[in-house]
Amino acid sequence: MATSTPPAxxxxxxxxxxxxxxxxxxxxxxxxxxxxxxxxxxxxxxxxAPVAAAPADPIFIALEPMTVNLQPNGRNRFLHVAVTLKAPDVKSQALVTQYLPEVRSRLLSALSNRAGESLVTPEERAQLAADIMTTLNQPFAANLPSLKISSVMFTTFMLQ
Incomplete structure (x- = not known):
């Protein structure tokens, strides 16, 4: 008999x-x-990721219109001008307000030292605005920061 073993x-x-x-x-x-x-x-x-900050709203400071006598070149001329300053922040705005008489004095000096013939073209007016900005950005006192005025705009410009 063959025995088969079951598969293990x-x-x-x-x-x-x-x-x-x-x-x-x-x-x-x-x-x-x-x-x-x-x-x-x-x-x-x-x-x-750096989130681009929304640009701050500009601060415009409108100065009272002023009339100045220009440097004579044979005839008397005057300039009636209204200026608006663009400040980058509230701190600069506060300095302009605090030192407003100084700002107006510097502006009058910058305007009255011009000849009428040097304010005719748009390029000459742009140069005047740049000169005013440079003059106003000088510190008002030794311990004060500069204003950092970013733009000078003429809202009225009448040359007579």
Missing amino acids: KTPNAPKSRKLLVLLIVLATLIVLAVAGAAYYLTIQRKQA
Whole structure:
């Protein structure tokens, strides 16, 4: 009689199944960890990216119109002008207001030292505005900062 032995159960079958489940769980955890790290880094980049600050609203300081006599070149001429200053911040605006008599005096000096013929073209007026800005940006006292006026605009300009 031939005896045949029943096939022996291989103990490796349950172990290989457990190993497969363990590998799937491990792979899932790795994928979730990578996805979480990518999401975290994306959020960090968005938060770290410098946000362009909205430009501050300009501060305009309108000075009272003034009339000045110009340097004579054979005839008497005068200039009636209204000036508006553009300040970058409230601190400069406060300095202009506090030292308004000094501002007007400097402006009158800058205007009255001109000849009427030197204020005819737009380029000459632009040069006058630049000179006024330079004059006004000088400190009013030794311990004070400069004004930092960013623009001088003529709202009235009448040459007679």
